Amino acid sequence: MSGAALPGLAPPKPIPIRDRASLVFIEKGRLDVLDGAFVVVDERGVRTQIPVGGLVCLMLEPGTRVSHAAVGLAARAGTLLVWCGEAGVRLYAAGQPGGARSDRLLWQARLALDESARLKVVRRMFAVRFGEEAPERRSVDQLRGIEGARVRRFYEIQAQQHGVEWRRRAYDRGDWDAADIPNRCLSAATACLHGLAEAAILAAGYAPAIGFLHSGRPLSFVYDIADLFKFETVVPAAFKVAGRSAKGQPLQGSVEGVVRRECRDIFRKTKLLERLIPSIEDVLAAGGLPPPGEPADAQPPAFTESPSGDGGHRG
Numbered sequence: 001m002s003g004a005a006l007p008g009l010a011p012p013k014p015i016p017i018r019d020r021a022s023l024v025f026i027e028k029g030r031l032d033v034l035d036g037a038f039v040v041v042d043e044r045g046v047r048t049q050i051p052v053g054g055l056v057c058l059m060l061e062p063g064t065r066v067s068h069a070a071v072g073l074a075a076r077a078g079t080l081l082v083w084c085g086e087a088g089v090r091l092y093a094a095g096q097p098g099g100a101r102s103d104r105l106l107w108q109a110r111l112a113l114d115e116s117a118r119l120k121v122v123r124r125m126f127a128v129r130f131g132e133e134a135p136e137r138r139s140v141d142q143l144r145g146i147e148g149a150r151v152r153r154f155y156e157i158q159a160q161q162h163g164v165e166w167r168r169r170a171y172d173r174g175d176w177d178a179a180d181i182p183n184r185c186l187s188a189a190t191a192c193l194h195g196l197a198e199a200a201i202l203a204a205g206y207a208p209a210i211g212f213l214h215s216g217r218p219l220s221f222v223y224d225i226a227d228l229f230k231f232e233t234v235v236p237a238a239f240k241v242a243g244r245s246a247k248g249q250p251l252q253g254s255v256e257g258v259v260r261r262e263c264r265d266i267f268r269k270t271k272l273l274e275r276l277i278p279s280i281e282d283v284l285a286a287g288g289l290p291p292p293g294e295p296a297d298a299q300p301p302a303f304t305e306s307p308s309g310d311g312g313h314r315g
Helices: 068-077 102-113 115-130 140-162 181-204 220-227 234-246 255-269 272-285
Strands: 021-026 029-034 037-042 047-049 055-060 064-066 080-084 091-094
Touching: 029 068, 037 068, 055 181, 068 080, 080 181, 091 181, 102 115, 102 272, 115 140, 115 220, 115 272, 140 234, 181 220, 181 234, 181 255, 181 272, 220 272, 234 255, 255 272
Parallel strands: 021 055, 029 064, 055 080
Antiparallel strands: 029 037, 037 047, 080 091
């Protein structure tokens, strides 16, 4: 009947995010709800129960199918569903982010709109990225210019180390094959990092579009956060693969595919998921504006690695 209460017990109150496990990677299985429980059925018909209400995020890798009932249960439990590539190296789509808390979005927007707060956030990003304080009395635009010069120099150093002929960063989104191999490797690598950073931003309840150093793009904040880790992760991986290609060494598949696998392994080795959300909170707190009130169920999630080092339990 329309408006009638559903049979059975009322759904339990969602577990506070601070009390949840980080995430689960699921691949090659079907997510469904059986007897009121969230389960994964693999290709052999083996069922594995997933405590969806005790997780921050479910990362759905290739080969995963999801039933309507499973999506509904995840939404009621406040668990984010993210459709991604293997090991999270690409983010294709995401469900309800971060419990849909507007206070975090409003705080992020206030920080971005306040010129003084925005500059403080950008300065903190500079310090995290380069390991030193940003120069005094510089505007956001000036810091962006300093950052750009350092990035270009880092590309040149990496190219020299790996024996890659490097001209400049140049690519056409509409004509992928027109770019040279080093640029294609860099584009593939940064796409992997952007997918992982966007998943973390959504799980924490923030907006990918509201950036600080970057602005005016749908993924401005994703670029901000990804850049904090770019030098230590994906850029060296991209030039490593480009160098192997330049030396004529055999590659297992396309250069882009090899780059993505290299990034996957680096993300696991460096436990990047474990570090992303604390870094987001750190740079935003540098803005100096009071954060939103923190009721018991609104603590930011902390991604933690499983003992196997795979970024989380695997379904």
